[in-house]
Amino acid sequence: MRLVSTFPMRPREIFTFGLSLVFLAPTIFAETKIPEIPHSEVGFPLPYYSPVSGTFAEIRNHNLHLGSDFKSYGLNGHNILATFDGYVEEISYSKTGYGLSLNLYNPKYKIKSKYAHLHSFGGTLYELELLRRALLLMGDPTGFQLKLPPGMFVTKKGNAIGKTGETGSGPPHLHLEFRSEKGNINPLYFAEIHQKDVTPPTIISMFLEGDGLEKPLLLTAKEIGKGKFELYTEQGDKFTSIQLTGKIRIRLSGYDKIRSRNKNNVYGMDLFVNGKSVFSRNFDFLSFEDKSQKHQFYDINRSSLSPPVYFYHMYEQPKLFKEEGYSINLSSFPKKDKVQVQASLRDATGNVSSVFFDLIHEEQTPDLSTKPISKKTGNKYKSLDGVISIDLTKAEISGEGSLLITEILEKEIPFKIPKGLPLKGKIYQVDTKRMSWKGEGQGEMNLGFTPSIKDSLYFFDSSIGKFQGIQPKRKPNGFSFKLTKVGFLMVLSDETPPNVFPMTSIARYIELPEVRNHCLEEKYYGLSDVGSGFRTNVELLVDGQSFPYEYDPDRSAIRVLIPKSLQKERPYLLLEVKASDFAGNNSEPFLDLISTNGWREDLQASCPVIE
DSSP states (O other): OOOOOSSSSOGGGGHHTTTTTOOOOOOOOOOOSOOOGGGGGGSSSSOOOEEEEEEETOBBBSSSSSSSEETTOOOOOOOOOOOOSSEEEEEEEEEEOEEEEEEEEETTEEEEEEEEEEEOOOTTTHHHHOOOOHHHSOOOTTEEEEEEOOSSEEEEEEEEEEEOOHHHSSSSEEEEEESSSEEOOOOGGGGGOOOOSSOOOOEEEEEEEETTOSSSEEEEEEETTTTEEEEEOTSSOOEOOOEEOOOOOOEEEEEEETSSSSBOOOOOEEEEEEEEEEEEOOOEEHHHHGGGGGTTTTTTTOBBBTBBBBBESEEEEEEETOOOOOEEGGGSSSSOOEEEEEEEEEEOOEEEEEEEEEEOOOOOOOOOOOOOOEEEETEEEEETSSSSEOTHHHSSSSOOOOOEEEEEGGGGGGSOOOOOOOEEEEEEEEESOOEEEEEEEEEEEEEEEEOOTEEEEEETTTTTTTTEEEOOOETTTTEEEEEOOOEEEEEEOOOOOEEEOOOOOHHSOOOTTTTTOOTEEEEEEEEEOOOBBBBBBEEEEETTTOOOOEHHHHEEEEEEEEEEGGGGTTEEEEEEEOBBBSOBOOOOEEEEEEEOGGGGGTTTTTTTTOO
């Protein structure tokens, strides 16, 4: 539902006119990318100096993150503050995405800030909260989008205009965006929102591709001093130089912790050749077009949202995905010339972390003993034994290289297979050589027999060091799957049941007293499984009777709301949860004896009585 008023009404008059609303023309913005608003006129969005828990331009499942997330420490109900003088331009609500959100607009500098995942409006704009309630009562309770007349709800920098929440998606936090006509501005661009960071970014590894390399190099970075890192090979040898020729591609993997424990995106990066800058990028601004072009900035086959892993291209990647950029072309240097390279990551404060190495312009002698490790037909690839096949025909291919499918011995894998999941058959590594792909590769594993219900196809994502789902489906002779990342494929047998545990850190007082529901006790119980994955439908009993619940995907937990009026007749409640996984394993019953003592203090006259 989209409702837009054309009447210059005062706040209290809007309820008299009800929903007699029509569309307004779109606002006209300035041509500049970042409006020239003085930094002193932009304030912090919360009454306490909260660390950033999610940064600008981070990789997401579909688009890049367009703002910054601020911690609310698991609590709903903190005041949100106006970042600058202006008026509320738009409010909206949906059960997914931004949830309850508010757009604040400054007409002088033509800049807007968006607050998302709110619990409610209010503060100095109490009538705005009344409007929200009226819209949900009189309109569609699942959502609305309302454009407001200019000047109807005016506020000053620092005024409270709403409450933090967790509507839409994600656990409690505040999502803040700054927008101009051309795109989104990194909130850390503004001095008052700056995190006053003193820790330089962390470099995890460097991925090096060259025309003369038989296989790309993944080099591990180790910190030897503040902002200084050394590189090491897979064999543990220090890496200082390599002989190469042709086009070289460099990708750095790293993150920035800022003031929180979160592994955040960096603010910028630089590449220097012989002391001269050849590439530089700032994540201070993203055009509306670039938000869906994450392949320009990241190696999407190695980068991840959960856990956060960022593999940055240290070169300009064309928007047209089939084209491939490069960092250095050694053909422009004399033969046997030594080229000094410095690759760096920066944060918003200017702290820098770097790695250094030399490229020697000289062709490597090809290894004639090297045997092919996979077969290629067009964009279809097979392991030499024919067990694994991956079809990239429907995916977008960048580069002129190939997909590598290699059989690996268990003792050679760089990870441990979890206990309770015995290996069935071979392990295969999937990697790339001078290519990447966007979209889903269609894969098959042909075992020659029908797998049991406990057998499943597992994928270990080598870039994040974690098992990830690849949507495997059983077939009469094996499995089919979908692949978007590089890593290891194997069949494991799930012999381990799922686990149920109490989430005590968020089970009580998730909301501040001003916004807490005093009629219900909220309990969370987490679900986990090391194997095939837990089912989200559980068996839940309270005092031996089935009881309703809802599954919370953000916390991987079930949420149980218990009426506090039950304390009038029961001093204790026995809650029982049983979970199952997709391999047919059932958990032991989890029992929680809940005391209702103390609920009486929270009960109000408006709370319904449960007979």
